[in-house]
Amino acid sequence: MKRFFEKLVEGALLISGSVTSITILLIIIFLFKEASGLFHSPVIEEGYELALNKANPVKKLTSYQIKEIFDGKILNWDEVGGKNEAIELVRLSDLTKYYSEAELGSNFENIPAKASELTSKHPGIILFLPTSYIKKNFNGTLLKHETLIPGDFFGGKEWYPTASPSPQYGLLPLLLGTLWVSLGAILLSLPFGIAVAVYLAEIASMKVRNILKPVIELLAGIPSVVYGFFGLVIIVPFLQRLFNLPVGETALTGSVVLGIMALPTIITVAEDAMRTVPRAMKEASLALGATHWQTIYKVIIPYSKSGITSAAVLGIGRAIGETMAVLMVTGNAAVIPHTLLEPVRTIPATIAAELGETAAGGGHYQALFMLGVILFVITMIISISIEFIGKKKYQ
Amino acid sequence: MMTIENIKTNTNFSSPLGVRGSLDVKGLTIDAKNVDFYYSEFHALKNINFEVNKNEVVALIGPSGCGKSTFLRLMNRMNDLIPGTRMTGSMLIEGQDIYAPNVHVDELRKEVGMVFQKPNPFPKSIFENVAYGLRVNGIKDKTFIEERVIESIKSAALWDEVKDKLNKSAFALSGGQQQRLCIARALAISPKVVLMDEPASALDPISTAKIEDLIHELKKDYTIIIVTHNMQQASRVSDKTAYFYLGELIEYDQTIKIFTNPEKLSTQNYITGRFG
Numbered sequence: 001m002k003r004f005f006e007k008l009v010e011g012a013l014l015i016s017g018s019v020t021s022i023t024i025l026l027i028i029i030f031l032f033k034e035a036s037g038l039f040h041s042p043v044i045e046e047g048y049e050l051a052l053n054k055a056n057p058v059k060k061l062t063s064y065q066i067k068e069i070f071d072g073k074i075l076n077w078d079e080v081g082g083k084n085e086a087i088e089l090v091r092l093s094d095l096t097k098y099y100s101e102a103e104l105g106s107n108f109e110n111i112p113a114k115a116s117e118l119t120s121k122h123p124g125i126i127l128f129l130p131t132s133y134i135k136k137n138f139n140g141t142l143l144k145h146e147t148l149i150p151g152d153f154f155g156g157k158e159w160y161p162t163a164s165p166s167p168q169y170g171l172l173p174l175l176l177g178t179l180w181v182s183l184g185a186i187l188l189s190l191p192f193g194i195a196v197a198v199y200l201a202e203i204a205s206m207k208v209r210n211i212l213k214p215v216i217e218l219l220a221g222i223p224s225v226v227y228g229f230f231g232l233v234i235i236v237p238f239l240q241r242l243f244n245l246p247v248g249e250t251a252l253t254g255s256v257v258l259g260i261m262a263l264p265t266i267i268t269v270a271e272d273a274m275r276t277v278p279r280a281m282k283e284a285s286l287a288l289g290a291t292h293w294q295t296i297y298k299v300i301i302p303y304s305k306s307g308i309t310s311a312a313v314l315g316i317g318r319a320i321g322e323t324m325a326v327l328m329v330t331g332n333a334a335v336i337p338h339t340l341l342e343p344v345r346t347i348p349a350t351i352a353a354e355l356g357e358t359a360a361g362g363g364h365y366q367a368l369f370m371l372g373v374i375l376f377v378i379t380m381i382i383s384i385s386i387e388f389i390g391k392k393k394y395q
Numbered sequence: 396m397m398t399i400e401n402i403k404t405n406t407n408f409s410s411p412l413g414v415r416g417s418l419d420v421k422g423l424t425i426d427a428k429n430v431d432f433y434y435s436e437f438h439a440l441k442n443i444n445f446e447v448n449k450n451e452v453v454a455l456i457g458p459s460g461c462g463k464s465t466f467l468r469l470m471n472r473m474n475d476l477i478p479g480t481r482m483t484g485s486m487l488i489e490g491q492d493i494y495a496p497n498v499h500v501d502e503l504r505k506e507v508g509m510v511f512q513k514p515n516p517f518p519k520s521i522f523e524n525v526a527y528g529l530r531v532n533g534i535k536d537k538t539f540i541e542e543r544v545i546e547s548i549k550s551a552a553l554w555d556e557v558k559d560k561l562n563k564s565a566f567a568l569s570g571g572q573q574q575r576l577c578i579a580r581a582l583a584i585s586p587k588v589v590l591m592d593e594p595a596s597a598l599d600p601i602s603t604a605k606i607e608d609l610i611h612e613l614k615k616d617y618t619i620i621i622v623t624h625n626m627q628q629a630s631r632v633s634d635k636t637a638y639f640y641l642g643e644l645i646e647y648d649q650t651i652k653i654f655t656n657p658e659k660l661s662t663q664n665y666i667t668g669r670f671g
Contacts, residue, residue: 205478206478278515280511280513280515281515281517283473283476283509283511283515284511284515284516284517284577284580285517285527285531286473286476286501286504287471287473287504287508287509287511287581288504288505288508288527288528288531288580288581288584289501289502289504289505289528289531289532289584290501290527290528290531291501291531294531298527298530298531299517302519303517303518
């Protein structure tokens with residue numbers, strides 16, 4: 001009977017173990033599956049066409065070139081490999097400038113014919129209109145429906161997923177935003193965190209430690225939205241005044257808030273590591289005439305080096321993955337930051353803010369999943385490095 | 396070139412009372428008078444009077460919890476690290492009251508080295524372990540450090556075993572070698588007194604024999620106080636033996652007398668193995 005129960009418990013443990021592993025695996029597979037569609041998604045918005053005059057030698061445009069043309073930044077065809085001819089931008093709504101409403105027909109039934117006519121007459125035209133208005137006898141070149149190439153994503157300098165006709169999915173501003181904010185956070189919190197850890201582990205009296213440690217651990221339990229709120233109400237106006245900025249929501253604000261959030265992790269992990277230094281080791285150092293401070297930096301810190309590194313890496317991990325607080329305080333401008341005092345947008349904040357507005361399966365949706373993959377890869381590198389550091393203890 | 400004597404005059408351990416040993420009228424290395432010691436409420440040592448001459452080896456024996464280790468740790472103020480402890484009476488080392496307010500405890504510990512029960516090398520190379528004491532005492536002269544390290548390892552009878560691997564981790568050594576490394580580490584800063592807290596209790600018989608031989612050698616240059624649970628060891632290595640029981644120093648005499656003709660019944664019972 002007893003044996004039977006033991007077998008039963010063993011079985012239950014096995015099942016829960018495998019169910020957990022399979023769930024995690026499924027989530028990862030789902031993430032990669034959804035993201036993989038990104039490089040099959042078209043450069044031009046679905047259901048639309050870009051038409052050029054037949055004489056125009058340009059046969060294809062990159063996503064970025066299309067965006068620049070429609071933003072009015074590229075004005076001549078020679079900039080994209082064509083003849084020296086001014087670009088004439090025509091959207092569906094612009095047709096009324098060329099034809100009267102009567103000519104287009106009361107139910108717009110003449111649009112296909114007129115669009116064809118317009119394209120053939122204007123050598124510099126680029127016409128953007130729904131596929132349904134393009135008929136078989138259309139007199140012009142339709143740009144080929146290219147798919148997004150990895151270079152557009154990984155090397156893209158603009159994140160503008162709602163741009164029409166060609167949405168921009170450039171990773172760089174978001175990745176750099178994430179890295180800047182995280183780097184700033186770790187630079188602020190690591191020295192401070194280690195100092196507090198040394199203080200708690202070595203200098204503070206038992207009484208002080210018994211009060212401080214639970215308070216610091218309590219900090220780890222505060223929901224991130226509260227940190228975000230605190231950052232928005234206190235740190236944003238403070239930094240705005242301090243640096244005389246137009247807006248206080250900057251990468252630095254995010255770093256400060258994240259730094260505060262990462263502190264409990266760093267302090268707790270580093271302090272635990274320092275407290276595992278054997279008493280014999282400390283006594284050996286003191287018995288040789290080392291002062292308390294010499295013992296701290298010559299024995300305790302080197303001995304707990306791997307623990308301190310883990311603390312730093314865990315802190316970075318927390319900072320990189322954090323969503324809510326950063327979303328609230330960094331200003332969310334998806335531009336490549338040049339200083340810490342500019343608004344930035346991080347990868348997790350982008351996913352959280354935009355996923356609700358996307359059509360499932362669309363390019364934007366897939367791009368957000370690809371961001372998730374990037375985040376996953378970064379955090380996986382961090383976890384692996386923790387493992388590696390943990391194993392590399394002094395043998 | 397720097398010498399050990401130079402280093403010593405550079406330290407200010409003895410400076411508060413002027414020339415070292417000038418007050419030491421009896422020429423004693425250690426002179427404890429009316430020492431009482433408390434762990435919070437617990438009265439761990441009761442009115443201990445204890446004297447040691449230069450270059451003597453004194454064994455402290457007694458059953459577990461009798462206070463012998465506590466007394467040993469009073470001599471380099473290691474008990475200061477334990478919160479809630481209190482000592483009364485006086486403890487003179489070479490005439491200097493080591494509990495006087497003007498004594499820097501780290502300076503004191505350079506004069507009174509210590510070897511612990513379990514080998515506790517630092518997670519550093521063999522060389523750096525021995526050099527540690529010199530480095531924390533501000534010695535930067537590389538050739539001096541090198542000479543001193545080699546000399547200390549030789550004094551600890553470890554040289555032949557480690558001379559080819561000074562840069563290897565100290566953890567790669569056997570337990571007995573590690574303990575001799577810890578002795579070398581303690582010797583490197585040229586202490587006056589070496590305290591040993593059951594230095595061989597974690598070692599095998601061969602390593603133990605090596606440590607005992609080493610103690611005989613070290614006696615020429617150092618005053619050694621050794622705590623041991625091993626009666627044979629006490630009789631083999633020490634000149635004098637002190638028997639502690641329940642926080643009191645019951646009997647303190649020449650080792651030969653303690654082991655052949657003790658005055659107190661309690662001592663006799665302990666050394667003949669009737670209890671403890």
